[in-house]
Amino acid sequence: MAATKEEIVEGLAEIVNEIAGIPTEDVQLEKSFTDDLDVDSLSMVEVVVAAEERFGVKIPDDDVKNLKTVGDAVDYILNHQD
């Protein structure tokens, strides 16, 4: 069953918390992964792989560079989940 937007935000917040140690409540749609959430390019790969597993999507490397904010990732997952 496809996840709702709220579920995706909540899931990403948990992933970012696990990887970068940012409190889940600080992981909001407009936040930039690199500038606001201490997720560098290597850690972003970890976020992507964790998100793929959790939401059952494939996020090709070429698409990862377009995921600047949490909102970008949420939209991508919403549009690509089964």
Add this chain to the structure above:
Amino acid sequence: MNATHHTVVVTGIGATTPLGGDSASTWEGLLAGRSGVRALEREWAAELPVRIAAQAAVDPSEVLPRPLARKLDRSAQFALIAAREAWADAGFEGRAGENGQVDPGRLGAVVASGIGGVTTLLDQYDVLKEKGVRRVSPHTVPMLMPNGPSANVGLEVGAQAGVHTPVSACASGAEAVGYAVEMIRTGRADVVVAGGTEAAIHPLPIAAFANMMALSKNEGDPEKVSRPYDKARDGFVLGEGAGVVVLESAEHAARRGAKVYCEVLGQGLSADNHHIAQPEPTGRGISDALQSLLEATGLKPSEVAHLNAHATSTPQGDVAEIKALRKVLGSDLDHVAISATKSMTGHLLGGAGGIETVATVLALHHRTAPPTINVDDLDEEIDADIVTGGPRSLGEGPLVAINNSFGFGGHNVVVAFRTA
């Protein structure tokens, strides 16, 4: 000595070892003659020929925040913890360039490891096999590269004068200290954070060291197994952890009013040119290194009061080292208080030169040589004054101490220190 060469002093120390999570608890453990060797209570240990090790007293995951720890190999975690302690102990607050205390362009880092991120390499290979390519951590390369600990310490303190990683197996930590000394002496840097780290307690390195007959296979009380100079010694015990010092030019230290533990007189280096892993039985390479130390520093054998021996508890190596010392120091060796701290810490491989530098510096600072434990029946080939039965006072006046470190490959590094 060339007039443009700078005097180097030690202004900070840090360690995390099988005896304690910092240099103070490590020193306390050394003086108390406490062994850090324990049975390996791990599932994977059951089928190994050796089931003991000297694991770190404080797990680095208890000290570092999780998001940082998961991006660092265990060897880099140890290095960072020891470096932070040494940096703060030297009186530095925050990173170079932000603290107004040291110019980043005059700050270096030289932290070595013998093996590098071996547990990361092996764990990630397990991930590859069990979970697939996609799950291999993107942090794998920076975690497994042998320069990872040095680079992470350099980033932590803000070093821009150079970040280096000499690799010479079990001599790596001492070679790092020697390299750092030269950076300051020749004017490349004012301050260098230097030392050694290792984290190789994993079934593969244990199996490999055991199969080359380097590890003790003694199945008795783990605390009694590391026994340098004792007749019943039969190999080393693998240890883990890190030791780091802050080295500084005497002028820079004086300018900022830093406390000074001791001076670093200099180093001697040589290569055995004998065998890839066996010690040269007469200690020829070691005596060459000691001789070059005396020539480089003008140090007289009669001035040496204390020596932290390499002494890993192997039948051949311990004897070869003492033979070399006797050859170079002659009858003056009778007045050198020798400590084999690996009897308590186990052998930290590339970390050994780091923690034994810290132990040597503290021995001068406290004017006390730590004991060598488990010497129940001294090998008669050990013709030297081994400190046993408790710590020994080194007395008053100027004191010189030497730290010896040797590595597979025939690398010999000896570094001399003098009370400030």
